Amino acid sequence: MNTQAQYLKAIYLTQQQEDGPASTGDVADMLDVSPASANEMIGKLENRGLLNHEKYKGVDLTDDGIAQAREALQNYCIIERFLIEVLEVEEFRAEAKQLEGVIDETVADRLDTIIDREPQCPDCFDPEGDVCGLLEVEAEVTSD
């Protein structure tokens, strides 16, 4: 099961890539869920006022949806950085994905007090790599 935060994050990133509304198929692909599941959750998010969904056009986040998506993205970045910097987890991307549904923003904010994170976060996020772009660079430098 995917959480609201994961959906908002996926829609936000898909909209960024498309520079416009996100198709439900692309959102389903990004989350690796069936289009039917994606449609169901998108309906719930629309009822909560977080997005607008127009048939054949796609999904467009509202201002509230964008704010929550950016927070979700930032939480994800914090979890990734925490896993690599503090717990030294090699498979930090896979584990961050598993943990983002359990670690909420309150806890992530506290973990944020002991990690190094750039002020431009979450704009540093690289949707292709599904990882903080700056973290990727640092990880490569470290492994050299």
Added chain:
Amino acid sequence: MYDCSTAPIGGVAVSLTQPVASDHQLARLLQIGIVLEEVVEARSAKHAEETGEKHEQAVLDLLEHAETESAEHRRQLEALIDDLEADTVPFEEIEMLVEAQYEADEDFDGVLYDQLCNEETAYKFYDDLIDAIEASDVTFTIDRERLLAVLSDIREDEAEGVEDVTDLMEDYQ
């Protein structure tokens, strides 16, 4: 400053917690619990050390209690982690990270507010973790009843901690 205003006690926030999927994930979550306790332990000690002379005895007592209680919670979590054959996170390491990022909250409100955030964050973490374990159908290596009993006790301590800080804040208003 850290904002703990989004950490309501009593389940006001919408919780969509995923079930814990494996022993490995459970161990990782317990490690995060240990780190949170270590952050509280280190920050309480640091607050007392940096701002001790400026504060009343009641605040210093609260900080000392928080430090001792977090150390005890850490030991309880470490015992669980041990049974899952995972490693703990050395306190010295987290103490160093707290030290590196620490900015002294010299004013009275700042110290108490930080303590409130500590307690509320810990409460929310254990509350979500208990939900995630209860929602899981995985058979963990560790006894589920014991696991939930330990985590529930710690959650209760955190709820009491929130009350203690809130009372103290009201006393000084």
